Amino acid sequence: MELAGVPSGRAPTVGRGGRMRAAVLEAAIAELAESGYAALTVENVAQRAGVHKTTIYRNWKDADGLIAQALAAHFAADVPIPDTGAVATDLRELARSLVATMTTPTGMALLKAVLSDAVRLPQVAEIKRALFDDRFRRAAPVIARAVERGELPKGTDPVELLKALAAPVYFRLVCSGEPVGRATADRAADAALAAARAGVL
Incomplete structure (x- = not known):
């Protein structure tokens, strides 16, 4: 999956810990729904979640791991x-x-x-x-x-x-x-x- 440059106009930051993780997982689901798997990028997820892409890479190994966890978290309810x-x-x-x-x-x-x-x-x-x-x-x-x-x-x-x-x-x-x-x-x-x-x- 190709990683593009960071889009401008990043959303306001969401802090750290559980709030940050929830925002990133929610953003990953939204990106997956809007763009599909092939077009999903860590940069776009970061922009939507209001975090820097390095925050995502510190918490998830790669985009695939992020997608897997986002889907698991959503459907665990x-x-x-x-x-x-x-x-x-x-x-x-x-x-x-x-x-x-x-x-x-x-x-x-x-x-x-x-x-x-x-x-x-x-x-x-x-x-x-x-x-x-x-x-x-x-x-x-x-x-x-x-x-x-x-x-x-x-x-x-x-x-x-x-x-x-x-x-x-x-x-x-x-x-x-x-x-x-x-x-x-x-x-x-x-x-x-x-x-x-x-x-x-």
């Missing part, structure tokens, strides 16, 4: 897991949450990174695996409760059901470019539920 008392509404809430997350600038930045040369970075590949593993683990109780209530067949695989729910959303985001909204989420949830009830999953 807890995702609310619904418990509405019915699997149909639980799955719709899960699908709507996925759509809401992935259609934000940060969500699109993650997709851009995963679809770009950044995916070759071991750190980014590991973040992607950990992200999906974490989401599946958090959402698995939704499926377990539905099985206990008799709404889904015994032996329903939570991970396969959740993959079936997410697949139509990611297809539109990554492949077809069709609009993604609440209707997309609801259709994906209904299709996954129908497959699970039919014993396919």
